[in-house]
Amino acid sequence: MFANGGGGAWHLLSEYGRYMPDLDLWVIDEITSPCVNTGDPTxxxxxxxxxxxxxxxxxxxxGTVEASRGLWALVGDLNQDGIVDxxxxxxxxVHWLEELEWMRGI
Ligand SMILES: [Ca+2]
Ligand SMILES: [Ca+2]
Known part of the structure:
Protein backbone atom coordinates (compact mmCIF):
# COMPACT_ATOMS: atom_id res chain seq x y z
CA MET A 1 0.00 0.00 0.00
CA PHE A 2 2.38 2.62 -1.32
CA ALA A 3 1.52 5.93 -2.98
CA ASN A 4 2.93 4.58 -6.25
CA GLY A 5 5.54 1.91 -5.65
CA GLY A 6 5.94 1.22 -9.36
CA GLY A 7 6.68 4.88 -9.91
CA GLY A 8 9.15 5.07 -7.05
CA ALA A 9 6.79 6.77 -4.58
CA TRP A 10 7.28 4.64 -1.47
CA HIS A 11 5.31 6.76 1.01
CA LEU A 12 2.65 4.65 2.78
CA LEU A 13 -1.03 5.33 2.04
CA SER A 14 -2.83 6.90 4.99
CA GLU A 15 -6.29 8.23 5.77
CA TYR A 16 -4.59 10.60 8.24
CA GLY A 17 -2.06 12.14 5.90
CA ARG A 18 0.63 11.15 3.42
CA TYR A 19 3.42 13.43 2.25
CA MET A 20 3.83 14.07 -1.49
CA PRO A 21 7.40 15.37 -1.87
CA ASP A 22 7.03 16.40 -5.52
CA LEU A 23 4.25 18.84 -4.57
CA ASP A 24 5.46 19.48 -0.99
CA LEU A 25 2.01 18.86 0.47
CA TRP A 26 0.07 16.35 2.56
CA VAL A 27 -2.84 14.42 1.08
CA ILE A 28 -5.51 12.14 2.53
CA ASP A 29 -5.92 8.61 1.13
CA GLU A 30 -9.02 6.40 1.26
CA ILE A 31 -7.11 3.60 3.02
CA THR A 32 -4.22 3.28 5.44
CA SER A 33 -1.32 0.90 4.94
CA PRO A 34 -0.97 -1.77 7.64
CA CYS A 35 2.68 -0.65 7.89
CA VAL A 36 1.62 2.66 9.48
CA ASN A 37 2.32 2.49 13.25
CA THR A 38 3.44 -1.13 13.22
CA GLY A 39 7.22 -0.71 13.38
CA ASP A 40 9.49 -1.67 16.27
CA PRO A 41 7.59 -0.59 19.44
CA THR A 42 10.87 0.09 21.24
CA GLY A 63 10.94 7.47 11.77
CA THR A 64 11.42 10.42 9.41
CA VAL A 65 9.66 13.75 8.87
CA GLU A 66 8.04 12.22 5.78
CA ALA A 67 6.39 9.30 7.63
CA SER A 68 2.69 8.87 6.90
CA ARG A 69 0.42 9.88 9.76
CA GLY A 70 -1.79 7.59 11.87
CA LEU A 71 -4.15 7.57 14.80
CA TRP A 72 -2.66 8.03 18.27
CA ALA A 73 -2.52 4.61 19.96
CA LEU A 74 -3.77 5.72 23.40
CA VAL A 75 -7.24 7.27 23.21
CA GLY A 76 -7.03 8.70 26.73
CA ASP A 77 -3.59 10.24 26.18
CA LEU A 78 -4.94 13.71 25.49
CA ASN A 79 -1.58 15.50 25.64
CA GLN A 80 0.03 12.73 23.54
CA ASP A 81 3.06 12.20 25.75
CA GLY A 82 2.79 8.42 25.59
CA ILE A 83 1.13 7.77 28.95
CA VAL A 84 -2.43 8.14 30.25
CA ASP A 85 -2.08 9.80 33.64
CA VAL A 94 -10.37 22.05 32.86
CA HIS A 95 -12.69 21.45 29.94
CA TRP A 96 -15.38 19.54 31.83
CA LEU A 97 -18.90 20.13 30.48
CA GLU A 98 -17.79 22.29 27.57
CA GLU A 99 -20.01 21.78 24.58
CA LEU A 100 -20.39 22.95 21.01
CA GLU A 101 -23.13 25.45 20.29
CA TRP A 102 -25.07 23.06 18.11
CA MET A 103 -25.31 20.64 21.07
CA ARG A 104 -27.24 23.20 23.14
CA GLY A 105 -30.32 22.72 21.00
CA ILE A 106 -30.50 18.98 21.61
CA1 LIG B 1 3.85 6.33 13.08
CA1 LIG C 1 -0.69 11.81 28.51
Whole structure:
Protein backbone atom coordinates (compact mmCIF):
# COMPACT_ATOMS: atom_id res chain seq x y z
CA MET A 1 0.00 0.00 0.00
CA PHE A 2 2.38 2.62 -1.32
CA ALA A 3 1.52 5.93 -2.98
CA ASN A 4 2.93 4.58 -6.25
CA GLY A 5 5.54 1.91 -5.65
CA GLY A 6 5.94 1.22 -9.36
CA GLY A 7 6.68 4.88 -9.91
CA GLY A 8 9.15 5.07 -7.05
CA ALA A 9 6.79 6.77 -4.58
CA TRP A 10 7.28 4.64 -1.47
CA HIS A 11 5.31 6.76 1.01
CA LEU A 12 2.65 4.65 2.78
CA LEU A 13 -1.03 5.33 2.04
CA SER A 14 -2.83 6.90 4.99
CA GLU A 15 -6.29 8.23 5.77
CA TYR A 16 -4.59 10.60 8.24
CA GLY A 17 -2.06 12.14 5.90
CA ARG A 18 0.63 11.15 3.42
CA TYR A 19 3.42 13.43 2.25
CA MET A 20 3.83 14.07 -1.49
CA PRO A 21 7.40 15.37 -1.87
CA ASP A 22 7.03 16.40 -5.52
CA LEU A 23 4.25 18.84 -4.57
CA ASP A 24 5.46 19.48 -0.99
CA LEU A 25 2.01 18.86 0.47
CA TRP A 26 0.07 16.35 2.56
CA VAL A 27 -2.84 14.42 1.08
CA ILE A 28 -5.51 12.14 2.53
CA ASP A 29 -5.92 8.61 1.13
CA GLU A 30 -9.02 6.40 1.26
CA ILE A 31 -7.11 3.60 3.02
CA THR A 32 -4.22 3.28 5.44
CA SER A 33 -1.32 0.90 4.94
CA PRO A 34 -0.97 -1.77 7.64
CA CYS A 35 2.68 -0.65 7.89
CA VAL A 36 1.62 2.66 9.48
CA ASN A 37 2.32 2.49 13.25
CA THR A 38 3.44 -1.13 13.22
CA GLY A 39 7.22 -0.71 13.38
CA ASP A 40 9.49 -1.67 16.27
CA PRO A 41 7.59 -0.59 19.44
CA THR A 42 10.87 0.09 21.24
CA UNK A 43 11.87 2.83 18.76
CA UNK A 44 10.72 6.41 19.32
CA UNK A 45 8.46 7.92 16.65
CA UNK A 46 9.45 11.43 17.76
CA UNK A 47 10.92 12.35 14.36
CA UNK A 48 7.65 11.44 12.60
CA UNK A 49 5.23 14.37 12.26
CA UNK A 50 2.15 14.46 14.49
CA UNK A 51 -0.21 12.72 14.37
CA UNK A 52 2.37 9.92 14.40
CA UNK A 53 0.34 7.31 16.26
CA UNK A 54 2.87 7.01 19.05
CA UNK A 55 4.68 4.24 17.16
CA UNK A 56 7.18 4.24 14.33
CA UNK A 57 6.07 3.16 10.84
CA UNK A 58 7.58 0.30 8.87
CA UNK A 59 9.23 1.27 5.59
CA UNK A 60 11.64 3.68 4.02
CA UNK A 61 10.13 6.77 5.67
CA UNK A 62 9.40 5.29 9.09
CA GLY A 63 10.94 7.47 11.77
CA THR A 64 11.42 10.42 9.41
CA VAL A 65 9.66 13.75 8.87
CA GLU A 66 8.04 12.22 5.78
CA ALA A 67 6.39 9.30 7.63
CA SER A 68 2.69 8.87 6.90
CA ARG A 69 0.42 9.88 9.76
CA GLY A 70 -1.79 7.59 11.87
CA LEU A 71 -4.15 7.57 14.80
CA TRP A 72 -2.66 8.03 18.27
CA ALA A 73 -2.52 4.61 19.96
CA LEU A 74 -3.77 5.72 23.40
CA VAL A 75 -7.24 7.27 23.21
CA GLY A 76 -7.03 8.70 26.73
CA ASP A 77 -3.59 10.24 26.18
CA LEU A 78 -4.94 13.71 25.49
CA ASN A 79 -1.58 15.50 25.64
CA GLN A 80 0.03 12.73 23.54
CA ASP A 81 3.06 12.20 25.75
CA GLY A 82 2.79 8.42 25.59
CA ILE A 83 1.13 7.77 28.95
CA VAL A 84 -2.43 8.14 30.25
CA ASP A 85 -2.08 9.80 33.64
CA UNK A 86 -3.23 12.68 35.83
CA UNK A 87 -2.02 15.26 33.30
CA UNK A 88 -4.60 13.93 30.86
CA UNK A 89 -7.24 13.89 33.58
CA UNK A 90 -6.40 17.52 34.35
CA UNK A 91 -7.12 18.46 30.74
CA UNK A 92 -10.55 16.86 31.07
CA UNK A 93 -11.17 18.65 34.38
CA VAL A 94 -10.37 22.05 32.86
CA HIS A 95 -12.69 21.45 29.94
CA TRP A 96 -15.38 19.54 31.83
CA LEU A 97 -18.90 20.13 30.48
CA GLU A 98 -17.79 22.29 27.57
CA GLU A 99 -20.01 21.78 24.58
CA LEU A 100 -20.39 22.95 21.01
CA GLU A 101 -23.13 25.45 20.29
CA TRP A 102 -25.07 23.06 18.11
CA MET A 103 -25.31 20.64 21.07
CA ARG A 104 -27.24 23.20 23.14
CA GLY A 105 -30.32 22.72 21.00
CA ILE A 106 -30.50 18.98 21.61
CA1 LIG B 1 3.85 6.33 13.08
CA1 LIG C 1 -0.69 11.81 28.51
Missing amino acids: MSPADEPMQNGGRINIGAYG LADQAIIA
